Amino acid sequence: MSEVLVETSRELPLVNLTVAERTGAIEDPPGKEGLSRLVARLMRRTAAGLTPFEIDVRIDQLGAALGSEVTHSVASFQGTTITRSLDAFVDLLADVLARPALSEPELQKLVRESVGEIIESRDNDRALARRWFSRRMFQGHPYGRSLAGTIPTLRSITRDDVVLHHRRTCVAGNLVVAFAGDIDRERAEAVAARLTSGLAPGTPGTDRTPEPAAPDGRRLVVVDKPERTQTQILIGGTGTHPRDADHVALAVANTIFGGTFTARLTREVRSKRGWSYGAYSSLPYDRRRQAFSLWTFPKAADAAPCIRLELELLGTLCKHGVTKRELDFAKRYLVRSHAFAIDTAQKRCALLLEANLYDLPEGYHEQWLERVQSVTLEQANQAVRARISPENLLVTVVGTEAEIGSAVRDAIDGLAGTEVIAFDAD
Amino acid sequence: MAASASTLALRRERMLAQLNAKAPPGGRVRHRGTVPFGAVLQIQRYELTNGLRILVCEDHVAPVAAYHTWYRVGSRHERVGKTGLAHLFEHLMFNETEQLKAGDFDRKLEEAGAESNAGTWLDWTHYNVAIPKDRLPLVIRLEAERMAHLVLRDPQVKSEKEVVANERRYRVDDDVEGAVSEVLWSSAFREHAYRWPTIGWMPDIEGFTTEDCQEFYRTYYAPNNATLVVTGDVDERALLTRIAAAYGPLESSLLPVEDVRPEPPQVEERQVELEKPTVSEKIAIGYHGPALGDADHTALSALCEVLFGGRASRLHRRLVQELEIATDVRVSVGPFQDPGLVEIYASARDEHTAEALRDAIDAELDRVVSEPVSVEEIDRARARSELGLLAGLETVDGKASTIGFYETVLGRPAAAFDRLEAAALLGPGDLLRAARRYFRRSSRTLVMVRPQKSPASTDPREAAE
Numbered sequence: 001m002s003e004v005l006v007e008t009s010r011e012l013p014l015v016n017l018t019v020a021e022r023t024g025a026i027e028d029p030p031g032k033e034g035l036s037r038l039v040a041r042l043m044r045r046t047a048a049g050l051t052p053f054e055i056d057v058r059i060d061q062l063g064a065a066l067g068s069e070v071t072h073s074v075a076s077f078q079g080t081t082i083t084r085s086l087d088a089f090v091d092l093l094a095d096v097l098a099r100p101a102l103s104e105p106e107l108q109k110l111v112r113e114s115v116g117e118i119i120e121s122r123d124n125d126r127a128l129a130r131r132w133f134s135r136r137m138f139q140g141h142p143y144g145r146s147l148a149g150t151i152p153t154l155r156s157i158t159r160d161d162v163v164l165h166h167r168r169t170c171v172a173g174n175l176v177v178a179f180a181g182d183i184d185r186e187r188a189e190a191v192a193a194r195l196t197s198g199l200a201p202g203t204p205g206t207d208r209t210p211e212p213a214a215p216d217g218r219r220l221v222v223v224d225k226p227e228r229t230q231t232q233i234l235i236g237g238t239g240t241h242p243r244d245a246d247h248v249a250l251a252v253a254n255t256i257f258g259g260t261f262t263a264r265l266t267r268e269v270r271s272k273r274g275w276s277y278g279a280y281s282s283l284p285y286d287r288r289r290q291a292f293s294l295w296t297f298p299k300a301a302d303a304a305p306c307i308r309l310e311l312e313l314l315g316t317l318c319k320h321g322v323t324k325r326e327l328d329f330a331k332r333y334l335v336r337s338h339a340f341a342i343d344t345a346q347k348r349c350a351l352l353l354e355a356n357l358y359d360l361p362e363g364y365h366e367q368w369l370e371r372v373q374s375v376t377l378e379q380a381n382q383a384v385r386a387r388i389s390p391e392n393l394l395v396t397v398v399g400t401e402a403e404i405g406s407a408v409r410d411a412i413d414g415l416a417g418t419e420v421i422a423f424d425a426d
Numbered sequence: 427m428a429a430s431a432s433t434l435a436l437r438r439e440r441m442l443a444q445l446n447a448k449a450p451p452g453g454r455v456r457h458r459g460t461v462p463f464g465a466v467l468q469i470q471r472y473e474l475t476n477g478l479r480i481l482v483c484e485d486h487v488a489p490v491a492a493y494h495t496w497y498r499v500g501s502r503h504e505r506v507g508k509t510g511l512a513h514l515f516e517h518l519m520f521n522e523t524e525q526l527k528a529g530d531f532d533r534k535l536e537e538a539g540a541e542s543n544a545g546t547w548l549d550w551t552h553y554n555v556a557i558p559k560d561r562l563p564l565v566i567r568l569e570a571e572r573m574a575h576l577v578l579r580d581p582q583v584k585s586e587k588e589v590v591a592n593e594r595r596y597r598v599d600d601d602v603e604g605a606v607s608e609v610l611w612s613s614a615f616r617e618h619a620y621r622w623p624t625i626g627w628m629p630d631i632e633g634f635t636t637e638d639c640q641e642f643y644r645t646y647y648a649p650n651n652a653t654l655v656v657t658g659d660v661d662e663r664a665l666l667t668r669i670a671a672a673y674g675p676l677e678s679s680l681l682p683v684e685d686v687r688p689e690p691p692q693v694e695e696r697q698v699e700l701e702k703p704t705v706s707e708k709i710a711i712g713y714h715g716p717a718l719g720d721a722d723h724t725a726l727s728a729l730c731e732v733l734f735g736g737r738a739s740r741l742h743r744r745l746v747q748e749l750e751i752a753t754d755v756r757v758s759v760g761p762f763q764d765p766g767l768v769e770i771y772a773s774a775r776d777e778h779t780a781e782a783l784r785d786a787i788d789a790e791l792d793r794v795v796s797e798p799v800s801v802e803e804i805d806r807a808r809a810r811s812e813l814g815l816l817a818g819l820e821t822v823d824g825k826a827s828t829i830g831f832y833e834t835v836l837g838r839p840a841a842a843f844d845r846l847e848a849a850a851l852l853g854p855g856d857l858l859r860a861a862r863r864y865f866r867r868s869s870r871t872l873v874m875v876r877p878q879k880s881p882a883s884t885d886p887r888e889a890a891e
Contacts, residue, residue: 011487012816052747056738061802063809082813113746116753116775122705123602227703227878230595261542262533271529274588277596299595329537336539339558343488344820424705 002175002196005352006188009181009345013083016180016346017090019097019195020076020357023169023205026142032157034149036075038110039102039165040068044077046106048095055092064089066096072143073207073287074357075169083182090191097170098198104159111154118151122424125225125398126297129232132223132421133396137236137291141212150426171202176356180349207359211288214238215392217416220409224401225423231303231399235310236293237389241285242360246383248371253380254283255330256322257313258294264313265294273309275302287358292388300399304407307395311412314390321381334372398423438470441663445670452476452649453674455666463840464819469829471839472666477650477678480669481829481839483657485822491658492822493555493565495573496834498653499646500549501624502764503684510590510626511634511642513546517586518639519553519647520544524575528582531568538564541823546624549763550834556823559659563668569654570672573647583636591632594625602704603771606873613698614712614767614871618689648679655830655839658822689714689765696871701878706753707774708875709783712767713864715760719836723759724848725860730757730768731807732799732857733790738806740790749786751778763835768864780874794861798854808849815842 028035044066045052059066062085068077077096081089121127131146138144146153177192215237240247258265258281269279276296284290294314298306322330342348351365397408401420409418429437438457446454458471463483472480501512522528535542538561544553555565598604608623615621625631656665692714716723734741734757745752754773760766772783818824832841 009487012819014813014816014820053738053743056736057806060736060738060806060810063813065813080813080817082809082816109747109750112750113753116750119705119776120753120773125600225703228600230592230600260536262529262536267529270589271585274585274592277589277593297592297596299592329533333536333539336537336558336561337541339488339490339539340541340556343490343822346820 002172002177002192003356004189004192005176005178005349005356006183006185007180007345007349007352008184012182014181015081015083015086015183016349017079017081017093018076018178018349018353019093020074020176020178020353021169021205022074022174022176022357024071024073024075025145025147026072026207026209027165027169027205028145028149029161031153032161033146033153034114035157035161035165036169037070037147037149038107038114038154038157039162040070040075040077042102042107042110042162043096043100043166043170044068045110046101046103047092048099049101050095052106058092059089062089066093070147071286072147086183086191090194094195094198097195100166102159102162102166107157107159107162111157114148114154115151118148118426125228125230125232128223128225128423129234129396129398132221133234133236133291133293133394136219136221136396136419137215137394138212142209143212143286143288143290167200169205170199172196172199173202174204175199176353178349178353180345207287209288212238214389215394217392218412218414219394219416220412220418221394221396222401222405222408222418222420223396223398223423224420225398226400228300228398228400228403230297230299231397231404233296233298233303233307233310234293234396235307235314235393236291237393238387239283239285239289239292240387241289242364244289246379246386248368249375249379249383250387251283252327252330252334252372252375253317253322253384254281254292255334256326257281257317259330260333264317265310268309268313269296269298269306275299275306285358300404303397303399303404304411307397307408308411311390311393314388314393318384318388318390321384322377324377327375327377327380331372331375335369338369445663445667449670450674452676452678453670455480455670461840463825463829464843467825469839470662474649474670474673476674476676477648478673478676479653479833480666481653481655481833482660482662482665483655483825483829484660484662485657485825486659488822489559489659490822491557491559491562491656491660492826493557493562493569494655494826494830495553495569496653496655496830497551497646498549498651498834499551500547501622501626502548502619503646504619504622505685506622507630508634508638509622509630510624511638512551513624513626514586514590514631514634515639515642516544516546516551516553517590518578518582519572519576521582521586522577522579523571524577525571526568531572534564534568540565548620548624548766552827552830554823554826556821562660562665566668566672570676573649573652573673574676576643576647578636578639578643580636583634583639587631587634590625591628594628594631597625598623599628602702602708602875605702606700606708606710606771606875607769609698609700610710610712610769610871610873611767613696613873614692614714615689617687618764619687620689620762620764620766645679645682648681649673649676650678651681653830653833655826655833657825657829692869692871695867698871698873700873700875702875703878704875705877706776707778707780707783707877709772709774709780709787710873710875711770711784711787712871713866714869715766715768715864717763717765718761719763720765722860722863724845725852725856726768726864727759728804728807728811728849728852729794729799729857729860730759731810732803733757733794734770735807735810740793741787744790745772745783745786751775751782751786755783755787761835780876784872791861791865794857795865798858801854804852804854804857808846808852811849812846815846
């Protein structure tokens with residue numbers, strides 16, 4: 001039986017619907033990276049033996065939209081429909097889930113399309129930085145594997161792989177169905193039952209992913225791309241998870257360091273020096289700890305001094321911590337801005353889904369404000385010292401090696417290793 | 427039982443009389459009308475005696491409010507040699523004022539839990555704040571303060587120039603699509619101010635002085651050149667009282683007559699070749715299109731939805747799915763005060779060329795010029811537009827942006843719904859007329875993008891093998 005989450009709002013005649021599998025790209029067999037994503041997209045295109053065009057026309061006619069998203073831990077279909085079309089939309093989505101044809105010609109077409117998208121994505125410097133940061137940060141760990149796959153892995157995927165994956169993961173017991181908008185619980189549960197009625201019962205997937213290891217020393221990856229006037233820089237190490245006792249304290253410290261426009265990082269990099277249009281630090285999580293990271297994009301000539309500055313700022317943070325004044329400010333910001341995490345049914349529903357899919361501690365979102373308010377200065381600084389290690393970091397730079405490589409290496413004291421990768425290496 | 431319209435009007439009259447009894451001369455409030463916004467909500471139009479327009483849309487679903495300020499100045503108001511000034515100024519508006527030290531504006535808003543941003547485009551500059559409703563008085567005070575009392579100093583101007591230069595590198599110099607769009611517009615327009623990019627040319631950005639910024643501020647940042655849009659959980663009386671007190675003392679500006687240079691008709695096709703460090707060939711095509719307020723804008727938008735909107739659209743099917751020569755193809759129909767461009771962009775897949783993309787696009791455009799599209803396709807386009815409109819109205823920010831945009835460009839804050847109604851009346855003949863009027867090869871500009879060969883990189887086509 002699938003779990004059903006509902007947030008009702010009659011403000012607009014819209015229903016947002018998410019059907020999420022509790023299994024994602026970490027289920028892709030080695031050498032078949034990209035399988036989960038391929039399966040989700042192929043399901044969307046081959047429901048009930050209809051052609052992709054017929055499906056797309058039907059969705060458009062209803063005044064609806066349907067897409068899929070695959071992360072390391074979750075594969076989901078996200079739809080929006082005008083309320084009057086809900087029943088017809090549900091019928092179609094039920095076919096997508098339970099009766100996709102997963103035909104060979106469509107699979108091959110999708111593989112070709114996906115290969116084209118991978119090649120095209122090399123034009124996006126920020127995506128390149130993110131891709132190589134993840135791969136090297138989580139080398140040997142499932143989180144380092146590519147969600148979209150690589151060209152060789154995509155081409156190795158067969159229809160048998162696809163069918164097996166679908167049968168294994170798209171089962172009622174492995175699904176969470178969430179509704180936000182113009183629908184009440186009674187109708188939502190009836191819709192969820194219709195959506196999953198054609199599926200095998202199954203059981204929820206089990207996530208055996210280990211915690212990722214921290215980087216060993218300071219390492220540099222330069223993604224070499226010609227003619228770059230600007231660089232994309234990601235610096236980071238292992239992060240946190242809501243299960244960690246010091247998670248909220250670290251989240252507050254991250255807000256102080258780089259979580260807002262007036263945080264230390266933005267102030268120093270952008271406001272004082274004008275080096276980067278944006279400068280932020282982030283602390284995402286998955287079912288396990290993800291990476292804490294800083295993101296900046298200075299012009300090529302400023303890349304090395306910017307990296308040096310960021311490393312200094314991290315060092316200062318770990319050595320001296322945050323101040324009481326900063327802590328009080330960050331807490332006021334987090335508490336008051338929480339109004340915008342819950343001001344629409346869709347956002348409230350997203351929090352419910354996150355708690356469910358990512359195994360958050362019970363009451364995580366409900367108790368968030370209380371826990372933020374109770375963070376002390378000692379706790380924040382202790383969390384920083386425990387979780388952030390300036391001596392064990394990965395620095396990833398997208399830029400032109402010939403122009404910036406040497407200066408960037410010189411900017412990283414104690415650099416233990418460097419790798420230069422051509423931007424189109426995969 | 428809900429009060430009748432006449433009762434509400436009477437209450438409003440009394441409210442304004444009481445308010446105006448204590449208001450400064452420039453801050454007396456006049457009610458200018460009520461505009462329905464969708465099926466349930468309403469926009470109340472007000473104006474101060476100093477010319478400030480105020481649009482209020484009460485919506486009590488969540489305890490938050492959006493406070494947007496739309497200035498009727500954009501890059502079209504600049505001149506050659508000083509391009510990018512409107513956008514640079516947008517950055518400077520977050521700096522020091524007579525009452526606030528540098529950085530205090532953002533700090534105070536963050537401390538109040540606000541989300542704040544801004545944007546500049548061809549026709550306008552827009553500042554948006556979303557805030558918990560009990561902190562709205564702070565926003566009113568800060569926005570009035572920076573409208574009239576900004577302090578511009580050399581160090582801040584210098585620093586923001588560098589930030590903007592970095593933004594330009596991010597959005598244009600190192601971004602293929604951004605660079606291509608810039609070349610397209612500067613080639614398609616020769617007279618009109620739409621020919622230069624909103625972010626400005628790099629030498630102009632680098633050359634700005636503090637005096638340039640001060641002059642721009644004095645000229646364009648005034649109550650008679652601005653519209654406030656407030657949506658959310660607000661009390662109209664309290665809101666207007668505070669706005670009148672904060673903005674009433676501000677003086678209007680004598681706005682210059684815009685040096686408008688209408689673009690002469692383009693009579694022959696233009697083509698530009700561009701080499702970029704990119705993985706595949708690309709094409710951008712710009713057809714001169716209608717202004718947002720032109721009668722045919724709705725028909726052309728519907729036609730472009732049929733041609734490019736989503737996977738079931740003609741161009742996506744043909745180029746991406748059937749011929750498999752493109753990874754992506756999309757369009758934007760310029761939503762501007764003056765006629766802009768219908769801008770088509772496509773990225774080739776594998777070894778396919780920009781010419782192949784052009785020929786396939788031309789074949790589909792020739793079809794819609796020679797034969798009408800089907801009623802079924804028009805219905806689908808309308809359904810997509812309806813979904814898009816509704817989805818954009820979920821947040822207070824979304825409502826304020828929609829209202830403010832249409833008020834600023836068309837003078838009609840609920841025009842988004844008017845357009846939807848107009849789209850419901852469209853027939854195949856309307857789209858055929860729009861196609862024949864605008865898809866003329868003699869009035870288009872093409873930018874053909876070729877990958878630059880570099881010894882550092884492998885040929886993506888070889889890497890794909």
